[in-house]
């Protein structure tokens with residue numbers, strides 16, 4: 001569905017700055033309707049890769065292309081949700097304004113946008129009473145659901161979730177993952193799920209790529225990668241149990 005070919009991103013390099021190869025020669029294809037986990041420790045280049053994919057940054061070299069682009073595909077084929085919901089939502093807006101923001105920006109009149117707000121919240125299993133709440137009246141997990149609902153308003157083909165569960169406790173993280181699993185089915189979309197916690201993806205992600213220093217170390221279906229890791233790095237991660 002989305003093909004990355006030899007994608008690299010370097011930072012710095014001017015004057016005495018050192019060059020950082022944040023993403024280094026990455027090639028893979030995201031398939032339709034899969035959950036693809038991108039795993040790596042802090043600084044491995046996960047967020048940079050996510051921003052390249054959604055177009056917030058341009059690669060230094062390589063290409064990112066949609067295959068089989070659907071006719072009349074909506075403008076926003078991809079949406080991104082970040083780790084910290086407080087940085088991506090206006091604290092002075094009620095939830096109904098937050099979830100409908102992309103619809104209103106795309107020109108839908110406010111009244112028609114509001115009419116869709118309740119069903120968007122329904123998709124993320126939040127009751128309609130949340131429409132009138134403000135972000136400070138919601139928990140971290142609820143705010144991430146609201147951020148997901150806002151992304152869903154554009155019917156994305158690809159949802160990029162960059163560490164969206166990393167600040168949550170394990171049971172809230174699990175609930176949000178279950179929600180993403182059911183959304184994969186009901187919305188028929190692809191989810192790029194970024195995390196540094198390898199131990200959370202069994203039974204959740206279809207495929208996984210392990211990244212270190214900007215380079216994909218290995219890639220495969222989740223079960224076989226966890227059962228028979230091919231690289232020493234992945235084996236070390238599994239032995240360690242958790243990332244540092």
Ligand SMILES: Nc1ncnc2c1ncn2[C@@H]1O[C@H](COP(=O)(O)OP(=O)(O)OP(=O)(O)O)[C@@H](O)[C@H]1O
Nearest residue numbers: 011020022040041042043044045046047048049196
């Ligand atoms: N705008 C930038 N300018 C310069 N260097 C950057 C910039 N953004 C990221 N980097 C560097 O690129 C590398 C990869 O950073 P990135 O944020 O992609 O990692 P990450 O895997 O998302 O880490 P984390 O798990 O901490 O979020 C790091 O060495 C980082 O310092």
Ligand SMILES: [Mg+2]
Nearest residue numbers: 046047048163
């Ligand atoms: Mg990051």
